[in-house]
Amino acid sequence: MKKSLTLTLITALTALLTSCNTDATQHSGMSLIQKSDPDPIILDEKTEKDHKLVASIKKDVAKFDELYDVAVIKGEEEILVAYKVKHMQRFHMVKIEGEINKMLEEKYPKENFIVSSDYKIFLEAVELNDKMKDPDFSEKDAKKKLEEIIKLKKELT
Structure with missing residues (x-):
């Protein structure tokens, strides 16, 4: 009886302690099931014009009713726009992506x-x-990570 109680307590304590992890990966992992609303990122020259541009892009894309979260990253040559589609709109993802592309290209x-x-x-x-908030994470590393994301996107298509 004592052994089973001890084993139960150890198991419960272990489960409790492992679930209390609050690092950046947990935040980004939760971003898939809840709205995370990340700030737009600029990796090259950070002018006022660039800040207004990425904020405007995020605002314009977020206006789509089918979406519930948008991330914008401006690199040297490209601007990555990643978004999450509401669950019941997932059947229309190709149409939604086309509309977003058309709006962005026109505007x-x-x-x-x-x-x-x-x-x-x-x-x-x-x-x-999340990594950009860390002062030890260099802009060079950020640019490299953005290139990896873009490469991943091209591989998926």
Whole structure:
């Protein structure tokens, strides 16, 4: 009786302690099931114009009723726009991506966009956003990570 009680307590304590992990990966992992609303990121020259541009892009994409979360990352040449589609709208993902691409190309013709509804791409964008908050994470590392995300997106298509 005592052994089973001890074993139960140890198991419960272990489960409790392992569930209390609060690092950045837990935050980005939760971003798939809840709205995380990451700030737009700029990896090259950070001018006021660039800040307004990425904020405007995020606002315009977030206006789509079918979406519930948007991440925008501006690199040197491309702007990555990753988003999550509401569950009941997942059957219309191709149509939604086409509408978003069309709106972005019409409103921002000088910009080069990479648009993705893939959860993996969104998760990588949120992780990059989390890492950017760390002062030890360099802009060079951030640019490399963005290139990896873009490469992953191209592989998926």
